[in-house]
Amino acid sequence: MSNKFGFVIPDLWVQCPWPAIFHPNGAAIEAESDRWILSHCPNNQASLLRILPSLRSGALAAFCYNNCSDERFRLVCDFIAVLFLLDDITDELDTMDNDLFRDIITNALIDPTSYRPGMTNGKEHPAEEPDASRVVRDLWTRICAVTGLPVQQRIMKGLQEYFGAVRLQAERRSSGEIPSWEVYIEHRRLSSACRPLFALAEAGLGIELPEEVVEHPLMAKMRNYTNDWVAISNDIFSFRFEYARNDDHNLIAVMMKKYNLDIQSAVDRVADICGDALSKYLEAKAQFPSYGPEVDAQIQSFLHILQSWMSGNLAWSFVTPRYLGEKRLEIKEHRWVDLSEETLKEIRVEA
Incomplete structure (x- = not known):
């Protein structure tokens, strides 16, 4: 093993004190x-049929939102599937096309009743509605039907931050800029899409946390630290x-x-x-104040989802072949990630 090129995954299971619950x-x-996302994406069915069985975005949702009712969990499941769709699309776009795509999706969120082509930076939107817009409109209509405006606004804000981070990522990809690790983490908090996903927890639970709870500095810290753990540990699994x-992101x-x-050494530092x-x-959790029995119960349900994100993303990384491939269970056992040229060629073919 020492003669091969690769790395040993640090024992992240020891770090994480919460069980992975499905x-x-x-x-x-x-x-x-x-089935829902396939039915709403007629122009992308072939690629989705290839991607969905191995992606297992619903399994990620099941690990992370395990305390939601079936009806609410379905919304969460659809949301995460759509986010993966958007992420895969934006990965292939340059800065200008990212702007256009962002505006199309933003328009779908602002008015989900119908598709109205606009213009971005002098470039017209497609006359035919893109699949991504169609699924976003359908999903957002259903989310808005069961959530209040504050929760909707939190999800929207998180999505806008995500799109801004994706744009910056495209700029850095073009320029070859490598940021400091501190700057990278600040950006990763946005590009991970954890912010809208954490806001989605309220929709999944059928709650609306008081503004003073959401904006409390300790709650903001807990969201950020969860975001850091999820996004940065994911960097270990996705590095291969x-x-x-x-891709240097x-x-x-x-x-x-x-x-x-x-x-x-880099992997160990990241761990x-x-x-x-x-x-x-x-x-931060130990210092968080009480807001009375009813609100405290909602807070605990919300924090359960944050904690499930940490354990759940860890478990999901060995369910999906998206990052670790068909040998992921072997990798889980011995924790060795092979980066030999032969393996890299196989990954490029799969991608």
Whole structure:
């Protein structure tokens, strides 16, 4: 093993104190969600039929939102499927096309009743509605029907921050800029899409946390530290996939290129940052004040989802072959990630 090129995944399971719990009806609702997105994407059915069975976005939802009712969980499942669709589309776009795509999706959120082509930077939107707009309008209509305006606004704000981060990512990809690790983490909090996904927890639970709870500095810290743990640990699992595509939007790549660390040292440093984020989350949670029995119960349900994101994303990384491929269960056992040229060629073919 020492003669091969790759790295050992640090023991993140030791860091994470919460069990990975799967939603009781997660598998059945995941299948319903897959059928829904296929039915609303006639122009992308071939690629979706290839991607969906291996992506298992519904399984990620089932691990992370395991305390939601079936009806609400379906909304969550659809939302995560749509986010993966948007993420895969924007990964292939340059800055200008990202702006156009962002405006199309924003218009779908502002007015989900119908598609109205507009213009971005002097470029007209397609006359025929893109599949992504169609699924967003359908989903957002259903979310708005069961949530209040404050929750809708929190989800919308998170999505706008995500689109802004995707644009910056495209700019950095074009310029070859490698940020410091601190700047990268600030950006990763937005590009991970965790912010709208955490706001979605309220919709999934059927609650609306008081503004003073949502805006409390300790609650903001808990969201950020959860975001850091999820996004940065995901960088460890996804590095194999991104390395094969020469994609530097990964903290391991930042550590290697900006700070001249070898690959294992970079991975270990990233794992240390994960551990620090989790410790800070626990500190903030221990200091969080009480708001009375009813609100406290809602807060605990919300924090359960944040904690399930940490354990759930860890578990999902070995359910989906998206990042670790067909040998993911072997990798889970021995934790060795092979980055030999032969393996990289296989990844490029799969992608």
